[in-house]
Amino acid sequence: MLNLRNATRAVVIGGGTAGWFAALTLRRVFAPQVEIRVIESPEIGIVGVGEGGLLNLIDALRRNGIDVNEFVRETGTAFKLGFSYEGWRTGAEDDRYYHLFGRPGLQETDWMEGGFRPLFSGMVREGVELHRYIPGFAAIASNASQQEAAAMLQLGARSGLSASFHFDSHKLADYLRRVAVSRGVVHQQAHVEELMCDAQDMARGVRIDDGEIIDLDLLIDASGLARLGIGKKLGIRWRSFSEHLLLDRAVPFHMPHPQQNPSLVTRAIAMPAGWMWQIPLVERVGAGYVFSSAHTDETQVIDEIHRCIGPDVEPMRTLRFEPGHFEQVWVGNVMAIGLASGFVEPLEATSIGQMLEQLRNFERIVTAGDGVVSGHLIDGFNEANARCWSGIRDFLRMHYDCPRRDTAFWRDVAALPLPPSYSELRQCFQQRTPRLIDVQNYAIHGWQGIFHVINWLFVAAPLGVVPPEAAAAELASLPAASRQRVAIYMNRLRELGAADSISKEERPE
Ligand SMILES: Cc1cc2nc3c(=O)[nH]c(=O)nc-3n(C[C@H](O)[C@H](O)[C@H](O)COP(=O)(O)OP(=O)(O)OC[C@H]3O[C@@H](n4cnc5c(N)ncnc54)[C@H](O)[C@@H]3O)c2cc1C
Structure with missing residues (x-):
């Protein structure tokens, strides 16, 4: 069971499209006194190659209370x-x-x-x-x-x-950051050196480059192709489509x-x-x-x-x-999202679409359970996520x-x-x-x-x-x-x- 009722801080590693959408979602899901912090490495940029969304992009903007016209204006989206x-x-x-x-x-x-x-x-x-x-x-x-x-x-x-929209991920991430910070999300520029877990593989903190340890109750790994959490730290198996x-x-x-x-x-x-x-x-x-x-x-x-x-x-x-995804993306109090969780190839622009669907379901489960989530539900979430990737494949x-x-x-x-x-x-x-x-x-x-x-x-x-x-x-x-x-x-x-x-x-x- 995962109990987030008494959570005081959720950390998102990564300030790409996935990281900022996750931060906006968490800001809505958790009470204002819970700190939502995005830690973004100033040394590692984001992937931004000219991206395109699917139809769930507009739904995600609306869900997060973002005015679509403002979004278009601010991001130079086509x-x-x-x-x-x-x-x-x-x-x-x-x-x-x-x-x-x-x-x-x-x-x-x-x-x-x-x-x-x-x-x-x-x-x-x-x-x-x-x-x-x-x-x-x-x-x-x-x-x-x-x-x-x-x-x-x-x-x-x-x-x-x-x-839907064609957009520049750099402009998109920049805009989402401004919106998230205006809603109280904390933005910290630092390089995460280590993810610290207890004996049950529950994440307890991250150590950043100046040695500080930041405690946390929930970790969203949106570290892109660095794949720090689910991949490197927890060693979850990769399901390759190659x-x-x-x-x-x-x-x-x-x-x-x-x-x-x-x-x-x-x-x-x-x-x-x-x-x-x-x-x-x-x-x-x-x-x-x-x-x-x-x-x-x-x-x-x-x-x-x-x-x-x-x-x-x-x-x-x-x-x-390598085309594929991690078999489980939500383990204990760690969830990987975006490129940190998987990627097939750019055909049909599935990556951000999948990421938004994953976040929508994460929000649905955490909210419906009032922050108390059974392991059984998390298993179902991972199973559904893998099916979603199978459909994409x-x-x-x-x-x-x-x-x-x-x-x-x-x-x-x-x-x-x-x-x-x-x-x-x-x-x-x-x-x-x-x-x-x-x-x-x-x-x-x-x-x-x-x-x-x-x-x-x-x-x-x-x-x-x-x-x-x-x-x-x-x-x-x-x-x-x-x-x-x-x-x-x-x-x-x-x-x-x-x-x-x-x-x-x-x-x-
Ligand atoms: C060739 C290619 C084409 C693509 N085309 C499309 C498309 O058309 N449509 C689509 O939906 N998607 C597409 N994608 C995927 C899309 O680019 C990503 O899904 C999207 O940009 C989200 O990326 P992200 O936020 O997961 O990762 P990134 O943008 O890579 O962000 C990762 C973040 O993690 C941070 N980070 C990494 N390591 C650390 C650390 N140690 N400490 C602190 N911070 C860290 C980085 O600084 C960065 O902020 C494409 C991807 C590729 C590779």
């Missing part, structure tokens, strides 16, 4: 409406598909019958790209400005799109916008030994080449970046990681279940074993479109899924993981009137011309 995958199938100039943040409500496509959405199945059966049903897609295709995008989003459900996913290095860099306005989607451009992210911020693009060290090296990657983007690009320090693995085979990397990644859970799903998707029941096991014990079935379909259909025949088979089981409704909708889509392709100028050379 709208993010989804992802564009370029070159993941044939590698040809026009090879592009979108995974957009579709918005339910008022959409004809919300119609469900027999456990699936017949209009989506109609699109898959007839090879129509899924983004065609989204009215707001025109704004993405025409490289609309931030103001135009804001106006389009004000249409609400009629736009067919929900928004059997199923190959990427393990990234070279980040900045570049100017290739178009007039910041793109409204994160671009994921297939490269010979991985892929390149381009995350459009207001003033510039945060970019990087994430690659497999078994297939290329830093020198070749930098050459490739210079060839694609231009000779003036200055690459930043190479980041190394499987969703990302599906992206590499793609037809591209032109380099050793693309051949090898295609040949990697599939996680058994994804392999099972894949077999189902060969028969019918994804359904809610398929992804329910990734969100257990009160957790919410990071990706909805529609997100799965947005990727599975263009890659052929859900073939047209599968959609046709499930449509055939509908009554005649419903099939007629699908036919009418498909005719209308065809009449609309479904041909507003994205301009080719925005592709890299």
Whole structure:
């Protein structure tokens, strides 16, 4: 059992996105007399490579009483409406598909019958790209400005799109720090040398660089890739995903916008030994080449970046990681969060999304138990967290279940074993479109899924993981009137011309 009722101090190690979101959460959860202290090393910076959020980012801002408009103003954040995958199938100039943040409500496509959405199945059966049903897609295709995008989003459900943000993690952390400090969080610049635990592995204090020991009742380890608590001190086992996913290095860099306005989607451009992210911020693009060290090296990657983007690009320090997470992230009175707890790869921007879901559940459990939490609940929390990571692993693995085979990397990644859970799903998707029941096991014990079935379909259909025949088979089981409704909708889509392709100028050379 963990009893935090008489807690006097909670310490957060780390002042990155994870650390400051954790501090804001703790400030709300604990009474004002409990000190919340963030200790941040002045020697170690944060990871900031141009990041993008998922849909739970706005929920997290609201939960923490942050005005979204102020947040946008203060952090130079740009709208993010989804992802564009370029070159993941044939590698040809026009090879592009979108995974957009579709918005339910008022959409004809919300119609469900027999456990699936017949209009989506109609699109898959007839090879129509899924983004065609989204009215707001025109704004993405025409490289609309931030103001135009804001106006389009004000249409609400009629736009067919929900928004998250592209942001600069440095600006985000700086803003969250100012908000947290204004609410009474203590910010201390110091390097943590040692985490001190008692015989039961309960954290009792941290020793900082001047020798002072800071006592604590709860420790949040948000120390990024340093992984001081759960990893280094408590030695919890790492659950590696490297059997199923190959990427393990990234070279980040900045570049100017290739178009007039910041793109409204994160671009994921297939490269010979991985892929390149381009995350459009207001003033510039945060970019990087994430690659497999078994297939290329830093020198070749930098050459490739210079060839694609231009000779003036200055690459930043190479980041190394092994895809996976700690089997338990909450042990006694220590919880690891953010990069300190796990990381798979930048695809689909899952890291901050997962971190926010983990924090939401931590808050839910501590609050519901009035600060008294059973070990059994903590076990359930860790189990749910691992399921959440399994869902991320499987969703990302599906992206590499793609037809591209032109380099050793693309051949090898295609040949990697599939996680058994994804392999099972894949077999189902060969028969019918994804359904809610398929992804329910990734969100257990009160957790919410990071990706909805529609997100799965947005990727599975263009890659052929859900073939047209599968959609046709499930449509055939509908009554005649419903099939007629699908036919009418498909005719209308065809009449609309479904041909507003994205301009080719925005592709890299
Ligand atoms: C290549 C790459 C691309 C990514 N792209 C995305 C994306 O698109 N979307 C997304 O959601 N996420 C992305 N991420 C992950 C995202 O960057 C992180 O999840 C997010 O920034 C949170 O980081 P953090 O706060 O966990 O760690 P960090 O930002 O690394 O912060 C760690 C903190 O710990 C402190 N610290 C470390 N050691 C000590 C010590 N001994 N004493 C005191 N303080 C210490 C540091 O000073 C720092 O303040 C990406 C990550 C990588 C590597």
